[in-house]
Amino acid sequence: MCTAILTAVLTGLFVSEISTPAGIAWKTFYKTYAFWPLVGMSWILYWHATHTVEQENDISNFTNEEYCLAYLRSQCLPELAERARKKIREGDTSDYEKAVSEFKETLE
Known part of the structure; x- marks a missing residue:
């Protein structure tokens, strides 16, 4: 104004x-x-x-749902991958299946 x-x-x-x-x-x-x-x-x-x-x-x-999924993949996958990488390097493989299921849920 x-x-x-x-x-x-x-x-x-x-x-x-x-x-x-x-x-x-x-x-x-x-x-x-x-x-x-x-x-x-x-x-x-x-x-x-x-x-x-x-x-x-x-x-x-x-x-747009497709845009949201693409945004989620581009923003969250690197973070999830880094978190899983840290756990595996520390020798904690008990949560590996959980990390894989998180990846699959994110991709859906």
């Missing part, structure tokens, strides 16, 4: 700066005080909007 108010104020200032009694002086628009802040605000709003859309797309990907 703050950006909308600031943009409205800058736009009004810009219009008042380029307005002359004879009409609008388009030849000097880039020399006004409000033009470059308006360009900056436009860039900031564009950047914010594109990043918000990207974030929303990243979040909405988790509604």
